[in-house]
Amino acid sequence: MSRTRHLLRRAGTLVFTALMLVGGTLESRAEYADVVINRQAEKNGMRPVVFPHWFHRIRFRCKVCHAELGFKMRAGTNTITMSDIIEGRFCGACHNNDIAWSPENCDLCHSGKPGLPTGVFGGHETSGPGRW
Amino acid sequence: MQVSTYLVDVFHALKILTGGLGGLRLAFCGVFFALLSAAVAAGEWPALAKDGIHDPRSRGAKILQQPAEALSKLTPDNAGNQVRWVQALEKGEIRPREKLFPQTVVRKLDQDIILDAKGGMPAVRFPHRQHTEWLDCVNCHEGIFKTQIGASKISMFKILQGEQCGVCHGAVAFPLTECMRCHSIVKPGSSKPVMPPNIDLLKLQRNEGQQ
8 A cells, every 4th residue: 555545545534524513503593492593683783582481381381472472383473573572572571570680680681693584593414393 | 303314414424535345444433432422411401501592692691590490300302392291280390380379270180082194103192181271272273173082083184284293292381302202002903013014113212221
């Protein structure tokens, strides 16, 4: 086996190992079922909202938001405005400085990367409706 | 799924680069370690600032609860949030509130529906009990599914597009890669569930390791 071929082989291995490691870290590693809400936010100069399903479902069953509060189960179909929230509708039913922090803490919800579209994110291959 | 595609691509690329199968041993070492590190990374919950959707400069990314802190304490899973949410609820690891308003009636139903599946797939057992722990009747009826048994024609094609069961499964409830969790009733005559070809072997091995 010639020395050049041996070196070439090593180089190839290194390049592909590096590529795979980079490829693995570049993809979005959002937590499964994280929802980005950005129909109104960036138009009004705020960062998009990241809604973490995992955090909320530890504390509330699905039916609280999706039956009692009227959130439709399809990302992008709910028109949520800050005036709704301040008047106690949608997020404002809890985010009222009583059950959870008040809407004055803008940047705790509005913490998403600028430019993200509204939708369900998450680390899984079947990570959202319409993906296939 | 992604891992298995990688494997095929990398195998062919390496074959070309190294000029034949004889030189593949070294290359495989590299790939093995890359896969190993990818598998280790997949088994962790990334920090909010590194999850690709939080702005690392925002105050939220710095002070909100990290997924690993909350989720690592719950019954583990190999898919989705890596949490068996139904088990976590049944074991009392989490105690999520059932209602906000005092006048709300909490409705639950303990009834299984068996749905026959086409081809060789085992039939589906849909348990109302686990579903109504989380959801109210109106979340599915009469919108997504008709209340009358047999009135809704359910298809995997629609589910994979995010309709029917796919409204939640694949988005927030356990994902559609977990075929056998729904298709759990083996048909008479067939020996046992047969895995479709091209299934993610790495993931299967991980599952077996956990059991």
